[in-house]
Amino acid sequence: MATTTAFERAYIWERPVRLYHWVTVASLLVLAATGLVIGRPPAFLTAGDASASQWFGTVRFLHFAAGYVFLFAFVIRVYWMFAGNEYARWHNFYPLTPTRFRRWLGGVLQVIKVDVLQIQKKPVQVRGHNAMASAIYGMVFLVTVFQIVMGFALYAPMSDAWFPRLFAWVVPMMGGDANVRIWHHLATWFFIVFAAIHVYLSVFHDVVEAEGEISSMVSGSKYFHQDAGGRRGVK
Amino acid sequence: MGRALTIWEQARLQGHSRRDFLKFCAWLTAAAGMESSAIAQVVQALETKPRLPVVWFHFQECTCCSESFIRSSHPIVSDIILDKLSLDYTQTLQAAAGVQAEKALHDTMAKHFGEYLMLVEGSIPTAADGVYCTIAGRTALDIVKEAAAGAKAIVAWGSCASNGCIQAASPNPTGATPVHRIITDKPIIKVPGCPPIGEVMAGTIVHLLAFGTIPELDRVGRPKAFYSRRVHDTCYRRPNYDAGLFVESWDDENAKKGYCLYKMGCRGPTTYNACAVTKWNNGVSFPIQSGHGCIGCSEENFWDNGPFYQRLTNLPGFPIEATADRVGLAVGAATAVGLGAHAVLTFVRKRDVKGGHESAEPKPQE
Numbered sequence: 001m002a003t004t005t006a007f008e009r010a011y012i013w014e015r016p017v018r019l020y021h022w023v024t025v026a027s028l029l030v031l032a033a034t035g036l037v038i039g040r041p042p043a044f045l046t047a048g049d050a051s052a053s054q055w056f057g058t059v060r061f062l063h064f065a066a067g068y069v070f071l072f073a074f075v076i077r078v079y080w081m082f083a084g085n086e087y088a089r090w091h092n093f094y095p096l097t098p099t100r101f102r103r104w105l106g107g108v109l110q111v112i113k114v115d116v117l118q119i120q121k122k123p124v125q126v127r128g129h130n131a132m133a134s135a136i137y138g139m140v141f142l143v144t145v146f147q148i149v150m151g152f153a154l155y156a157p158m159s160d161a162w163f164p165r166l167f168a169w170v171v172p173m174m175g176g177d178a179n180v181r182i183w184h185h186l187a188t189w190f191f192i193v194f195a196a197i198h199v200y201l202s203v204f205h206d207v208v209e210a211e212g213e214i215s216s217m218v219s220g221s222k223y224f225h226q227d228a229g230g231r232r233g234v235k
Numbered sequence: 236m237g238r239a240l241t242i243w244e245q246a247r248l249q250g251h252s253r254r255d256f257l258k259f260c261a262w263l264t265a266a267a268g269m270e271s272s273a274i275a276q277v278v279q280a281l282e283t284k285p286r287l288p289v290v291w292f293h294f295q296e297c298t299c300c301s302e303s304f305i306r307s308s309h310p311i312v313s314d315i316i317l318d319k320l321s322l323d324y325t326q327t328l329q330a331a332a333g334v335q336a337e338k339a340l341h342d343t344m345a346k347h348f349g350e351y352l353m354l355v356e357g358s359i360p361t362a363a364d365g366v367y368c369t370i371a372g373r374t375a376l377d378i379v380k381e382a383a384a385g386a387k388a389i390v391a392w393g394s395c396a397s398n399g400c401i402q403a404a405s406p407n408p409t410g411a412t413p414v415h416r417i418i419t420d421k422p423i424i425k426v427p428g429c430p431p432i433g434e435v436m437a438g439t440i441v442h443l444l445a446f447g448t449i450p451e452l453d454r455v456g457r458p459k460a461f462y463s464r465r466v467h468d469t470c471y472r473r474p475n476y477d478a479g480l481f482v483e484s485w486d487d488e489n490a491k492k493g494y495c496l497y498k499m500g501c502r503g504p505t506t507y508n509a510c511a512v513t514k515w516n517n518g519v520s521f522p523i524q525s526g527h528g529c530i531g532c533s534e535e536n537f538w539d540n541g542p543f544y545q546r547l548t549n550l551p552g553f554p555i556e557a558t559a560d561r562v563g564l565a566v567g568a569a570t571a572v573g574l575g576a577h578a579v580l581t582f583v584r585k586r587d588v589k590g591g592h593e594s595a596e597p598k599p600q601e
Binding site: 036039040041043047048049050051052053054055056057059060116118157158168169172175176177178179181182185186188189192193196197200204207208 | 454455464465468474475476477478479480481483488497498502504505506507531534535536537540546547548550559560562563566567570571574577578580581584
């Protein structure tokens with residue numbers, strides 16, 4: 001019994017947002033993998049002379065290079081927080097005025113009821129990020145800044161380039177390299193856990209709401225059901 | 236004694252030749268981490284500058300700094316500095332004792348107010364009004380404040396005076412405090428290490444004596460000449476690190492071959508010191524060369540950043556010993572369980588919706 005449903009195709013995620021998303025995915029994969037290897041190198045090479053191999057140096061090089069990619073992708077995203085469309089703007093992630101904050105709080109409660117506890121059946125009607133997602137992304141951006149600062153602080157003593165040297169003050173402030181290392185490591189796990197939840201929820205929304213959640217990060221467009229209360233949650 | 240003698244004049248009185256003196260100056264220049272073109276400056280300084288009065292305090296400490304210092308490789312250094320030069324007060328090495336010793340201290344502090352160099356070995360306990368360390372009936376806290384008032388500069392010898400070291404390790408029962416937390420209005424040079432390398436101590440003090448200026452310091456107040464690089468970056472085992480050749484256990488073949496001790500908890504990558512360059516005991520060896528990882532003794536809180544034989548340190552605040560990786564794995568597992576439960580719930584609810592009342596859940600196409 002196929003019902004015909006009218007869909008509205010709406011362009012939500014602009015190019016810089018999608019670019020940031022996928023470049024960050026790629027660099028995060030490299031960073032987390034190489035980072036964990038650096039933290040606990042596997043013992044697959046246990047004999048031979050140092051002159052014959054450089055694999056650990058290569059892993060570290062990949063980590064540092066991917067760190068730069070991660071940084072510049074984020075720079076683009078920050079720029080787009082001020083230049084992008086209403087779904088990309090900074091106030092989605094940091095609702096700092098009282099009105100925005102109240103609306104955001106209401107949104108979070110609704111998401112908890114509908115998507116997390118599933119005690120309310122009416123779907124959350126938003127076009128961009130829902131309130132809960134916005135808050136989490138706001139946090140992810142902050143951890144991103146933190147992780148970049150910690151990473152370049154650790155990199156500073158190994159580099160003569162001016163950019164990492166800008167972060168040399170961080171190490172004394174954090175009470176030494178050992179502390180910075182631990183924080184850098186913990187933040188890595190934050191990203192790993194975040195990525196797991198993020199991928200799960202994207203699939204969840206795609207399956208449950210059928211708005212093209214997953215393909216939207218490729219095409220930029222989502223599909224909204226016209227009969228589900230008209231245009232959804234537009235400000 | 237109308238005026239204080241210069242070092243050159245003292246050396247002559249001791250029967251040293253001009254040649255001895257110049258050799259000594261060249262050595263001092265090298266010890267202070269300066270280039271050979273600075274020798275002439277050192278010579279001139281030692282010829283013209285009157286001796287710098289020095290007082291050396293011992294508070295909560297084990298005297299390993301002093302022990303290290305008197306073993307600095309060139310005998311003339313300890314000779315010059317300890318015997319002839321200017322050390323007016325130091326509890327462990329001076330001949331005087333009791334009232335006489337205290338008199339020497341107070342004479343120097345009064346006569347050279349604002350000019351003397353103050354060397355501090357050991358941390359200063361602040362709990363219970365500082366009663367955990369008293370000398371001649373006064374607390375270390377009192378003494379350090381009084382002496383610092385007239386000091387030209389302060390050198391914090393070793394990790395105790397620089398960071399608090401083991402006395403300040405959790406739970407720090409005596410409230411052990413490094414000098415810079417107590418004295419904030421004087422230039423303080425930190426020479427951390429447990430102990431610091433003798434040559435590094437000599438080099439630092441030589442700079443102060445020869446030039447009367449503070450050597451170039453890094454952000455935390457350590458002389459850059461000795462503390463600007465990580466042990467890891469100057470370690471002779473570094474090529475093994477880059478090649479991914481690691482010691483896996485203390486008794487394995489790799490340990491015999493001298494591979495990198497990174498996985499055995501070596502703190503070289505997080506420790507700033509000159510061990511791998513200057514080495515110890517007249518350049519004989521240093522911990523890593525002897526097959527033991529660096530324990531990071533010149534870094535802040537190194538006692539609490541343990542265990543020494545584990546690369547990832549334990550996280551403070553967790554009841555059982557936990558590293559970042561164990562916490563990460565636990566959170567990851569909890570996430571997987573949570574997501575799994577949510578997925579099951581969603582599946583059940585979807586069936587419920589399909590069989591049920593409202594069609595809020597739009598049907599997939601086809």
